[in-house]
Amino acid sequence: MPELNARQISQLPPLAAIRVFEAVARHLSFTKAAGELGMTQAAASYQIKLLEERVGAPLFLRRPKQIVLTEAGQRLAPAVSEAFALLSGAYAAARSGADGVLCVSTLLTFASNWLARHLGSFQVAHPSLAVRLDTSNRVVDFTREDIDIAIRSGGGTWPGVEVHKLFNADFTPVLSPQLAASIGGVKEPADLLRLPILDPGDPWWRDWFIAAGLPVEELARRPGSSMGAQAYEANAAIAGQGVAIVTKALFSAELADGRLIQPFDLVGDDGHAYWLVYPQARRNVPKIRAFRDWILAEIAGR
Amino acid sequence: MPELNARQISQLPPLAAIRVFEAVARHLSFTKAAGELGMTQAAASYQIKLLEERVGAPLFLRRPKQIVLTEAGQRLAPAVSEAFALLSGAYAAARSGADGVLCVSTLLTFASNWLARHLGSFQVAHPSLAVRLDTSNRVVDFTREDIDIAIRSGGGTWPGVEVHKLFNADFTPVLSPQLAASIGGVKEPADLLRLPILDPGDPWWRDWFIAAGLPVEELARRPGSSMGAQAYEANAAIAGQGVAIVTKALFSAELADGRLIQPFDLVGDDGHAYWLVYPQARRNVPKIRAFRDWILAEIAGR
DNA sequence: GTTCGGGCATAAGGCCTCCTTATGGGCCGT
DNA sequence: ACGGCCCATAAGGAGGCCTTATGCCCGAAC
Incomplete structure (x- = not known):
């Protein structure tokens, strides 16, 4: 893997201008590139001029009806395209690739007695989504651990998180x-x-x-x-x-199936319940929505 | 070479934030990264938060005394580093690589009778600089042709260019x-x-x-x-x-050496001269300075 | 146990970048 | 010759982004 040092970074080109350059080099047109980027032709012209000043050489030759890359531009364009393709890919992977693994922090009993029996239907519904269970009775801190969503029991009042009641923790x-x-x-x-x-x-x-x-x-x-x-x-x-x-x-x-019997109808209830919780800020992340929607439907469906 | 399409580009991450992310991932510290980038810790925090919202997942876990990359962050960081290394390299190459080739547009006679005899000393002084001669009697337009510097004859009044008189075009x-x-x-x-x-x-x-x-x-x-x-x-x-x-x-x-003789001292002069010209905006480009300084010294030295 | 220090988060405010609108020039085609 | 296309440039404005200031948390040290 390539190594970067501070000096190299500090010499990075103005990235906004590079982005415009990439588009212009691809279209060989300021106007079309600007259109693609959702800005005006003047803005593209401005950025290219900026970049050319930084580079110290013209990047395009302005010919009537068409522009062409200068020697310097030809040197720059392929690498920029490649770098952006890399970025674009990695970014997409990080966005949806975050979809790839769903980390669920869950209480031991809930995992073995509820999730273990139902998770199959979630996998079927979302085959591309791998579930990693993190089983412990701690109350996880979403800012400190790499957890997407959690099952907790308690009063249901935690700050900064979205909560959905699954069922009462009766006994x-x-x-x-x-x-x-x-x-x-x-x-x-x-x-x-x-x-x-x-x-x-x-x-x-x-x-x-x-x-x-x-x-x-x-x-x-x-x-x-x-x-x-x-x-x-x-x-x-x-x-x-x-x-x-x-x-x-x-x-x-x-x-x-009779392995256990409940001799009395009397059920205690201390007001606690089992909750599904996840950070409010991530309520619209696809994989989190998927799991939430699934588990709520699964609970309600019984 | 990777191909980019409009959709991918439009989905590029905010590049300023990515640049900060790269530094933070390298240092595993907001404060240090901000220092390297010459900005405050608060700015780095702001950018990372922005990026995390765009990605839809946290990129770092905030642990006391140290941060670590989340799974998503680990996926993103290597590609970003690589992309930046590419960019940095290409940019540097375009900057100094522009130093690699000096394109001189010159009049035919000046090329064969003056440059051809003197260019050797320039090559010796700047061995890393290749000179490409473009010989024609047109007045080149620097915005339309890939020319760094030119020799012209005429009155010496051209707009937008820096001019240095070489010698009178007497006859x-x-x-x-x-x-x-x-x-x-x-x-x-x-x-x-x-x-x-x-x-x-x-x-x-x-x-x-x-x-x-x-x-x-x-x-x-x-x-x-x-x-x-x-x-x-x-x-x-x-x-x-x-x-x-x-x-x-x-x-x-x-x-x-006597191959030609000048029978009369009488010399005509219509006010024209030979000039060295180059775009004003590029007067500080190293290779252009080098050629200008050399040719003026060479002319004066005779 | 308490204080100190390092590190990140957050709020408020201002600057400056960057984009837009408007206009002009150059060239080509009809 | 004239209209259209494309790029350059100037002026003006909005908002992104950075700074300053402050708070919180946690760990280390005394």
Whole structure:
């Protein structure tokens, strides 16, 4: 790759004039070039004159009815054309090529339980768009990380970003049917007390217990470790290791095929939700629109 | 060579912003890049923001103490560097490369009788400068022909050009010593009437005859053809075919070595002269200065 | 922990570039 | 000879772009 140094850069020609020169050299006409560039013939004449003064030599010979390149102009024109083709290509690539890869920052559970199952239809709809998932529970800063769009959970109030609610982050206990059967079925909330509670320190449990009219003191005494993500706890629940409290919407498949059951209709809700977020300034970037439109339709369509 | 079409050109990025981007990508610092470009950090920030909006994607990630290129930026940067290197090279070549060839439009006689004998010392002094002679008696129009500098004869009043007088276009008869001897020597002007006059229609003859007190009627009756250039007529004179009327300064060598003799001190002068001319606007172009300085010194040095 | 410094972002304001309109000259074709 | 095409030039104006000034953030150092 060619190396540039400060001296070379500082000696770059006036770029606006070079752009005009390229067009004039291609058309061999000031008037036509000006037309192409959307300016007047006088402006083109001005820029060429400027450039000729900088170069120190005429670039065109003004013949009646037609202009021709001087020797100096002939030297300059091909390189300028090539340089502009390069620029044009790279610029186009950066513009739409940014379309090439969509970087989605997503919460672990949302990725494994929702995106993993639906992303296929997005790929089908946008075959030229590769999706890179960046899974973490941090709240990403779009100005510091190379992320296009993110799934977050929370109150939905973040500055500088566009937000769309996907679904409420409600929560309700789930467990495997085998585990429920082991105590003769789970008929009322209190039955849960006879089973292991997965991550009993999760505030959701406390909220739900209160809503269900159960005592919370006992919860606090239970030993327990948080696995840090609903997906892990749900897997433990499926394996029959205990009762997990999760967001229904993320486990519709497990609930539908019976790997998990929801013993009670009671659903807690702390006002949080899952949100789609992206920088306001980029709301019209094609790939971001595409993903937004797709995910909202996908959520609504169920 | 890459082809450009109007659509591509119209989609070129803002070039000023691209120039800033190139510098920032090289330094990975807004402040340093701005310094290199001789502008403030705020200006660089402004341009990058502008470009990012046009591209539709961030080009840099703002990390504390340092910025890094985003994926889009990484795609753009190498091509931009390459394009600028191309431009820079071509521009430099057009600037100094214009130094490479000096196109001199010259009168035929001046070329063969003066330049041909002196040009060697110019080549020695400027070995990197190739001289292309364009010989014709037209008055070249610098805006229509690819000419850097010209030798003209005339009154010295042309608009838009810088002029330097080389020497007066004086005129006096010359002939070969053998021809003079054939009539027993040429002692007084009237002796010329006994010899063939080369190009008797030339106004110079009329002027000189009048100055010498000879009758001009006889001149007009003589048959004669103009050869169109002093050099041709001088050659005819050297061959003994007649008497030519020429500018002394252009035939100093022939007069010195005796191939031609100047029988009379009487020299005509119609106020014309030989001039060095070039466009005023280009008076500081190195190769033009070089040629001007050389030829004036060479003329003065004799 | 607090302060200092480096680096980028942003706002307001002004200059100067660059474009437009208008006009003229040169040359060609009818 | 005259109208049309094309480029050059002058005058005038708008807006892009740069500057100054200020704020914020973060990390380093004491």
